[in-house]
Amino acid sequence: MLKITPYLGVIVLIVSIGGLWYPVLGYFLLVVFAAIFLISPFRGRWFCGNLCPRGSFVDFWVSKISRKKKIPATLRSLWIRLPIFFLLMGFMGYRISNAIGSLNAFEKIGMVFVMMCLVTTAIATLLGSYLSPRTWCSFCPMGTAQRLLGGKKYPLKLEKEKCIGCKKCEKVCPMQLKITQNATNPDCIKCGRCVDTCPKDALKF
Ligand code: SF4
Ligand code: SF4
Ligand code: SF4
Numbered sequence: 001m002l003k004i005t006p007y008l009g010v011i012v013l014i015v016s017i018g019g020l021w022y023p024v025l026g027y028f029l030l031v032v033f034a035a036i037f038l039i040s041p042f043r044g045r046w047f048c049g050n051l052c053p054r055g056s057f058v059d060f061w062v063s064k065i066s067r068k069k070k071i072p073a074t075l076r077s078l079w080i081r082l083p084i085f086f087l088l089m090g091f092m093g094y095r096i097s098n099a100i101g102s103l104n105a106f107e108k109i110g111m112v113f114v115m116m117c118l119v120t121t122a123i124a125t126l127l128g129s130y131l132s133p134r135t136w137c138s139f140c141p142m143g144t145a146q147r148l149l150g151g152k153k154y155p156l157k158l159e160k161e162k163c164i165g166c167k168k169c170e171k172v173c174p175m176q177l178k179i180t181q182n183a184t185n186p187d188c189i190k191c192g193r194c195v196d197t198c199p200k201d202a203l204k205f
Helices: 009-018 023-043 046-050 053-060 078-099 105-130 141-150 168-172 193-197
Strands: none
Touching: 009 023, 009 053, 009 105, 023 046, 023 105, 023 141, 046 141, 053 105, 078 105, 078 141, 168 193
């Protein structure tokens, strides 16, 4: 992860709470969407593990109150994730199209983004504290989009002859991935924690 990654979580609070008074802050989501669609075709879910403010928020804030349980495997299934993706995107599109052309349309659209950020952050916080910090990230529509756009790009590589099977890498993986079974999982968020932890230097990008 980057040096600034642990500090990005504060942006989520600024947009979700400050945005209730200053809806223009909601347009920050457009920056996030643009970054995701520029980065993911080359680096998969790298944005999630390095630049996403909510990812940082759950990793470094919510983790302090998390029960750190297992993330249910069903939440990772595309059968669950794709309907959630289309539902949330469709709902956001519907709300924006209603606002277009109305009085104060700029502010109203900003508020649609703010509410989207606030509600999803509330869900991420609840799930993160009850289960594991990155539970939301297992089925977040923006994570799913990155997986579809570049899940095979910039894969983690495991040198099997060096690996001693200690599973220290899996213990630190925020996405709870089974690294030793499938190092190239398209839901890897490229945070690099496993690489830093491996005592045998068996992992690299
Ligand atoms: S899955 Fe969603 S909330 Fe989690 S880090 Fe990625 S974009 Fe952010
Ligand atoms: S931490 Fe390294 S040596 Fe241990 S299981 Fe993971 S890859 Fe293998
Ligand atoms: S596999 Fe490694 S780089 Fe990928 S999410 Fe897990 S800890 Fe981070």
